[in-house]
Structures are given as C-alpha cells and as structure tokens.
Amino acid sequence: MLKVQEIRELIKLIDQSDINEFTYETDGTTVSMKKSNNESTVVREVVSETPKQVIAEAEPASKEPIKEASVNEEPQVVTKEEPKKETGSEADYEIVSPMVGTFYSSPSPDSDPFVSKGSELQNDTVVCIVEAMKLFNEIEAEVTGEIVEVLVENGELVEYGQPLFKVKKK
Structure with missing residues (x-):
C-alpha cells in the first residue's frame, strides 16, 4: 500500500496538472483520483481482498485552511x-x-x-x-x-x- 506522504504527493501532482482522472494499481491495491470542478481531488484506496472497502478518502479544501494540516484536505461527505x-x-x-x-x-x-x-x-x-x-x-x-x-x-x-x-x- 502507498504511504500517506506518497498519496499527498500524488494529490498535489494531479491538482497541478490538467489530468482529470488517475488510477494506480500495485500489489493488490488500487488508488483512484478524480477531479471535479478543477479544484478537488477524491482519493480512494481499495484493497483487492475486500474490493468495496475504502481505506483513504480526501479532497483538498478550496475555501479555508483546516487547522494542523500540512496539506489542506477535506473529505467528501458520504x-x-x-x-x-x-x-x-x-x-x-x-x-x-x-x-x-x-x-x-x-x-x-x-x-x-x-x-x-x-x-x-x-x-x-x-x-x-x-x-x-x-x-x-x-x-x-x-x-x-x-x-x-x-x-x-x-x-x-x-x-x-x-x-x-x-x-x-x-
């Protein structure tokens, strides 16, 4: 599985690029990112043994910073x-x-x-x-x-x- 810092770096790279959707698979783990409104990125990490289990989910905040966060992230409300x-x-x-x-x-x-x-x-x-x-x-x-x-x-x-x-x- 990817480390939190690696996921943060991927979020930054996707946000700064023109890519709207990104999927990465390795060792039975899938990470999918999708931009909406060119301001937010949704990250979902799924482990193949439990295909519907979401392990990490985040969106960078576009409004105001969230306290104690080095990368401003806000979840998509489910x-x-x-x-x-x-x-x-x-x-x-x-x-x-x-x-x-x-x-x-x-x-x-x-x-x-x-x-x-x-x-x-x-x-x-x-x-x-x-x-x-x-x-x-x-x-x-x-x-x-x-x-x-x-x-x-x-x-x-x-x-x-x-x-x-x-x-x-x-």
Whole structure:
C-alpha cells in the first residue's frame, strides 16, 4: 500500500496538472483520483481482498485552511438514504462518516457542539469534525432538515459509513 506522504504527493501532482482522472494499481491495491470542478481531488484506496472497502478518502479544501494540516484536505461527505423505520422515529436520512477517525462534536474542547438534537441544518452546515491521521476534516450536512438524534459521543472512534446523525429532511 502507498504511504500517506506518497498519496499527498500524488494529490498535489494531479491538482497541478490538467489530468482529470488517475488510477494506480500495485500489489493488490488500487488508488483512484478524480477531479471535479478543477479544484478537488477524491482519493480512494481499495484493497483487492475486500474490493468495496475504502481505506483513504480526501479532497483538498478550496475555501479555508483546516487547522494542523500540512496539506489542506477535506473529505467528501458520504451520506446515504435510509428508509423510514417503523420504530416511531421521524428520521428519514442519516449523515454517515466518510472515513475512519475520531469524532469531535465541537471545534475545540471548550466550545459548544456544532449541532445537537433539534438543530436546524442547511446543506453547508458543519455538523462535526472527523480527525484522521492528524487531519481535522469538517463534515457538512449536505441536506436541509433537523437533527433528530446524535448517534455518537464526542471523542469516539468512528468507522467508514457509520451513521453519525439521524435527520428529518425538510
């Protein structure tokens, strides 16, 4: 597998070039990068033994720097539609973790949480931070609605695709 520094160098090279899509395969590992809007790069590293497992996913941020990051990277937020459950919950959408990392509900230990139960969301509302390899990645809602339930605790380790919030869409 590629090292983090090698992936960062690939991201820089792809961002600085006219290449819009790049795939690299070695030793059963595939790394695919794709530009969208000529400003962001998505990196997916897939191990052949588990073909659908995403190991690394990142996009360089184009808005503002993220603290403590030597390479400004922000993840692509991965969300999924969930069918309405019969348990009486009014949630009809889940915001899921786009990567493996540590969940933080606020920008600093002394700050209030980004969102809590009952918070109103817009598409660009930051709902939490997921720290992965010393990079603090702000996760946006990408949906308009209201937080119905917060599913993880501050400082908890989260997995790729793990539900973080239940949302009632508006």
